[in-house]
Amino acid sequence: MNIYFCGSIRGGRQDVKIYQKIVKKLQTYGQVLSHDDISEKGEGAMPGGDEAIYDRDMEWLVQCDVVVAEVTQPSFGVGYEIGQAMVMKKRILCLFRPSSGKVLSAMIQHAEGKLGRTLFQVRDYEEEDVEGILENYFGELTKN
Numbered sequence: 713m714n715i716y717f718c719g720s721i722r723g724g725r726q727d728v729k730i731y732q733k734i735v736k737k738l739q740t741y742g743q744v745l746s747h748d749d750i751s752e753k754g755e756g757a758m759p760g761g762d763e764a765i766y767d768r769d770m771e772w773l774v775q776c777d778v779v780v781a782e783v784t785q786p787s788f789g790v791g792y793e794i795g796q797a798m799v800m801k802k803r804i805l806c807l808f809r810p811s812s813g814k815v816l817s818a819m820i821q822h823a824e825g826k827l828g829r830t831l832f833q834v835r836d837y838e839e840e841d842v843e844g845i846l847e848n849y850f851g852e853l854t855k856n
């Protein structure tokens with residue numbers, strides 16, 4: 713299974729430790745298509761710059777079976793990737809931490825009701841529960 717992971721980069725890297733925890737767990741379910749651990753500026757040193765990043769990520773989205781997005785820290789890039797993945801009819805799991813004090817965008821929160829839970833789910837979580845949430849999600853997925 714190919715899993716595309718989305719997490720904020722230029723939107724702010726304060727949750728990077730949680731992203732690493734999620735990616736580590738996702739690697740037990742398949743190949744995780746994601747950028748390497750990078751700074752808030754993004755992959756500045758990547759040959760081809762931002763265009764190459766865009767092309768690679770869109771290709772990874774096409775190739776993936778599931779998209780997992782950590783959406784607590786708002787990010788234009790993550791929102792864009794989720795929108796593109798919706799158009800591609802990918803299965804999408806969004807993970808949000810209410811304890812951050814943030815309020816999730818209505819455009820993400822309510823996509824579930826529009827697309828149905830098979831294709832789109834938003835799960836509220838606390839950091840210590842994230843592995844269990846992924847176990848449930850991928851357990852259900854492999855049953856279908």
Ligand SMILES: O=c1[nH]c(=O)n([C@H]2C[C@H](O)[C@@H](COP(=O)(O)O)O2)cc1CO
Nearest residue numbers: 718719720721722723747754755787789
């Ligand atoms: O350097 C990068 N590499 C990269 O893969 N991305 C993609 C993957 C992330 O899920 C998303 C983050 O977007 P943003 O940088 O707007 O927070 O965009 C984004 C950047 C920088 O915008």
